[in-house]
Amino acid sequence: MKLAAQVIDIQKHYDLGSVVVKALRGVSVDFPHGDFVAIMGASGSGKSTLLNLLGALDRPTHGEYIIGGRPVSSISDDDLSAIRNEMIGFIFQSYNLIPQYTVIENIEVPLHYRAGYPSISAKDRKHIMELGDMVGLGDRMDHRPYQLSGGQQQRVAIARALVNNPQIILADEPTGNLDSSTEAEIMEILCNLNAEGRTIIMVTHENSVAKMAKRQIFMKDGIVAGEGFFPG
Amino acid sequence: MPNLLRTIQLAMKSLMLHKLRAGLTMLGMVLGVSSVIAMLAIGRGAKEQAQKQVLKLGATNIIIRSVKPPPESAVNSGGASVLRYGLLRKDYDLLNKTIPTITQAIPIRELNKAAWHRHHEITARIVGCTADYLDINHLNMAQGRFITDDDRQQKKNIAVLASGTADELFQYENPVRQSVKIGSKFYRIVGVTIPRQASAAIGGSMSGQDYNQDIYIPLETMRVRMGDLNIDRTAGSFSSEYWELSQVTLRVDSQDRVVETANVIRESMKQNHKTDSDYAIVVPLELLKQAEQMGIIFNVVLGSIAAISLLVGGIGIMNIMLATVTERTREIGIRRALGARRRDITIQFLTETIVLSGTGGIIGILLGLSTKYAFAGIRTFVESFIFEGGKAGSDFAKMFSEMRPEPVPWSLPLAFFISVGIGIIFGIYPARAAAKLDPIEALRHE
Structure with missing residues (x-):
């Protein structure tokens, strides 16, 4: 099976002057295409650090990260930005929309940073509207984030994550701030995306959410403590 | 380079978040730029006035007049x-x-x-x-x-x-x-x-x-x-x-x-x-020199006002932009996560600064163009309160009352470029500070 992403024995150390914190101490995981993984673990287990590395927001101290066939451990900052723009879609716990922008403008943001800076075309606009429909925001495209509920804001974030058609969706506790019924709706969207063939890597500590992924990875003290199918 | 028009449009959108703040920040630029325009207009007006006079009286003439003691x-x-x-x-x-x-x-x-x-x-x-x-x-x-x-x-x-x-x-x-x-x-x-x-x-x-x-x-x-x-x-x-x-x-x-x-x-x-x-000697050519000296005095005064306003205005803009960067650290993190390069962030904040200072510049230019009318008002005021019935006290007062500021066409683009330049000079540091932020920390910023 072809891999969407792969981490090989990566380590991440934080030099705090007097001590060196080893947040990741050699993690190797394969993410095949179409995978839906839930990364679980207590706080401080290194799951956020792993997600940051997977998201190309950071480089590992040691080891290799390969995404879409490209090793990214030692590429330039600009190239990392390009990887994030083209290959990864982010969904955050706190939605992270830009407050002064409307829904459409928020979804548009990744388009501004495409390689070569092409202008936003009519085709792009159509694509944005389709994404809006898909996540169920049809009539709210001109609203601003503060006019939307949490669930609606997360839908905007999902549409934004999809706008550049990335291979991998990284979700950092996507339902952490939502009530259970909204949680179910958001998870349904993610499951649908996975069913369409997108690779989803999700950090969560809620069993109910993790259960909906295809497999789970448990982290503890910077290493993968267990892997398998819930309740594994 | 991203689409310029769109970048400017989005910069305006961000500035409109704090309309009052943006307005107050622009004040320094407005004052500075209008002083530049006014300075050149007054200088030109004084010179033209004197030249007109000299032309009427004749540059090669010397006039001696009887004066009743x-x-x-x-x-x-x-x-x-x-x-x-x-x-x-x-x-x-x-x-x-x-x-x-x-x-x-x-x-x-x-x-x-x-x-x-x-x-x-x-x-x-x-x-x-x-x-x-x-x-x-x-x-x-x-x-x-x-x-x-x-x-x-x-x-x-x-x-x-x-x-x-x-x-x-x-x-x-x-x-x-x-x-x-x-x-x-x-x-x-x-x-x-x-x-x-x-x-x-x-x-x-x-x-x-x-x-x-x-x-x-x-x-x-x-x-x-x-x-x-x-x-x-x-x-x-x-x-x-x-x-x-x-x-x-x-x-x-x-x-x-x-x-x-x-x-x-x-x-x-x-x-x-x-x-x-019981007589007075008037040399029109000397009037021209006198007018030039007057022009220099006005230029020094207004030039200092302009320089100080522009400097203070620039520092004010930089200060606000630094505050804005801190305030919008989260937004910077989001943009970086969505694929913005450091340079994109620099350009974004620099554009915002330039739009701010440039808008201030445009308002300043409009204000500067109205100097002509403002000056007429000031003159009326000064004449009626200080000169007591139109009697000019000194040559200075006399020159002042005869001065007609005339905006200099090339001063308009000059003033605009000055305001844009100030935006670049004072905007580059905050913009680079924004670009230097670590995306992970920026995202975590509350």
Whole structure:
């Protein structure tokens, strides 16, 4: 099976002057295409650090990260930005929309940073509207984030994550701030995306959410403590 | 480079988040830029004003005028005695004959007297002059002819009317070949001049001249028919004044020698005059220099205001942008996560700064363009409160009241580029600080 992403024995150390914190101490995981993984673990287990590395927001101290066939451990900052723009879609716990922008403008943001800076075309606009429909925001495209509920804001974030058609969706506790019924709706969207063939890597500590992924990875003290199918 | 228009549009959107803050931040720029415009406008206005004046008076001319001494000196000579003052024919001859750089000397004598035609009466300025008067004052004939040398030699009883005088005395008639009565004597009218705009006042010694209420007669005719003594009887008082010439206009052969000639004239005049209180020497070319100095003073003052405002404005903008960067750290993190390069963030915040300063610049330009009107308002205020009835206290005040600011076209793009430049200079640091943020930490920022 072809891999969407792969981490090989990566380590991440934080030099705090007097001590060196080893947040990741050699993690190797394969993410095949179409995978839906839930990364679980207590706080401080290194799951956020792993997600940051997977998201190309950071480089590992040691080891290799390969995404879409490209090793990214030692590429330039600009190239990392390009990887994030083209290959990864982010969904955050706190939605992270830009407050002064409307829904459409928020979804548009990744388009501004495409390689070569092409202008936003009519085709792009159509694509944005389709994404809006898909996540169920049809009539709210001109609203601003503060006019939307949490669930609606997360839908905007999902549409934004999809706008550049990335291979991998990284979700950092996507339902952490939502009530259970909204949680179910958001998870349904993610499951649908996975069913369409997108690779989803999700950090969560809620069993109910993790259960909906295809497999789970448990982290503890910077290493993968267990892997398998819930309740594994 | 991302789509420029869109970048600017989005920058405006972000600035509109805090309208008041953006507005206040722009103030420094507005003031600075409008000062630049105003500075150049005032400088240009002053120069043009002076040039216009010099052109009217003639750059190669030196004008000597009789000045009635202040009343104190008259008291000494007793109530009814004759007050003698002013330019003498002796002065005229001396200057004309001894100074080689003078090519032409044109004397005139003027006094106000009643003039009649039938039952129409007006008080006109009677000017005894020579043929050159027409040319030197840029007057033109509407009909008939002006005074000639022949008229002077033969001391003919002829007169030329200014347009205003002609209109008032001869309302529906052609004045030429008719006669006008001045004092008790009649003069035949030989010509009428075309209306001319009144000249501006010059120096501190002359009032503005209205050429439209004049009657011109040959200088020699005036001397034989009116004499040099002018007796004025008004209710309960009797005064007599004696003066020979009112004004001598001297033409210097070249502009380079005007100033030295003026100095020679100043020395020569001392021969026949004990004090310099009964005449005044006006050198138009010196007015130009004076105006230039005035312009420099204004430029220094406004230039300092502009420089300080722009500096303070720039620092204010930088301060606000630094605050904005801190405030929007989260947004920076989001953008970085979504694929923005460091350079994209730099450009974004730099654009916001430039839009801010550029908008301030545009408002400043509009404000600067209104200097013309603002200045007129200030002048009215200053004149009515400080100068007490229009009497200018000093040359400075006089210049001020005559100044007409005129915006300089190239100062508009200049001012705009200055404001954009300030945006770049003071925006680069906050923008780079924003770009340098670590995306993970920025995302975690509350």
